[in-house]
Amino acid sequence: PLMHVIAAKAVAFKEALEPGFTDYQKQVVANAKVLAESLIARGYNIVSGGTDNHLMLVDLIAKGITGKAADAALGRANITVNKNAVPNDPQSPFVTSGIRVGTPAITTRGFKEDECRELAGLMADVMDNIEDDAVIEQVKAKVLTICRRFPVYSV
Numbered sequence: 001p002l003m004h005v006i007a008a009k010a011v012a013f014k015e016a017l018e019p020g021f022t023d024y025q026k027q028v029v030a031n032a033k034v035l036a037e038s039l040i041a042r043g044y045n046i047v048s049g050g051t052d053n054h055l056m057l058v059d060l061i062a063k064g065i066t067g068k069a070a071d072a073a074l075g076r077a078n079i080t081v082n083k084n085a086v087p088n089d090p091q092s093p094f095v096t097s098g099i100r101v102g103t104p105a106i107t108t109r110g111f112k113e114d115e116c117r118e119l120a121g122l123m124a125d126v127m128d129n130i131e132d133d134a135v136i137e138q139v140k141a142k143v144l145t146i147c148r149r150f151p152v153y154s155v
Contacts (some may be wrong), residue, residue, distance in 0.1 A: 021052065028054045031103040034113040038120030044127070047086055047098070055102040059086040066131055067096030072137065073130045074099070077139040079123060079148070109150040 015021055029052065036046045036056045060070055062067040067083030074081050085091075086098035103111075106119070122139045129135035 028103050028107045030113060031111060031116045032056060033108050035101065035103060035116040035120050038117045039124060042120065042124035042128075044124065054104055055100060057084055057086060057130065058101060059097065060097045060127070061086065061090070061097045063127065064080070065127055066091055068094070069130055070099050070127055073126050073136060074123060077122070077126050077136050078143045079119070079139075080105075081123075098146070104113045106150075109147075109152060111150060115150070121126065 032051045032054055036051045038121040039056075039058060040050070041048055043063075045057050045059040045062055048053040050056070058070075060067060061107040067085075071081055081101050083096040084098045085093055085096045089097045091097045101123075103116070106115070111119070122142055126136055126139050
């Protein structure tokens with residue numbers, strides 16, 4: 001075993017024993033549930049009807065959008081997701097009909113349920129207007145404003 005890997009695992013296990021880690025994990029799941037519910041409210045299909053963990057799979061077949069196109073458009077708005085195959089996906093694995101969305105990174109930044117509702121709305125705005133550069137730029141500006149409130153590093 002490599003010593004730096006052992007050290008990294010030791011630090012991770014120590015952090016997992018802290019009381020705050022349980023609170024963090026509960027917030028990750030709460031954020032994911034709100035994000036999924038908010039996307040469903042905007043007409044998006046979540047595989048399994050929702051989530052009870054840190055991620056969700058959004059099925060875009062009914063919207064006529066590929067995972068690749070959604071991933072690219074959301075990326076232009078500074079929202080990171082991954083294209084992902086959905087059950088019985090008619091698209092190739094290189095294109096896909098879905099996106100995978102997770103909440104650990106935004107929770108680490110400090111997002112709570114209200115921000116997740118807002119994020120779901122912004123994601124839906126992009127995907128509802130996937131070829132409209134003006135909408136994508138407006139969403140990007142809003143994303144940057146939110147991210148300034150929740151910086152990755154604070155001093």
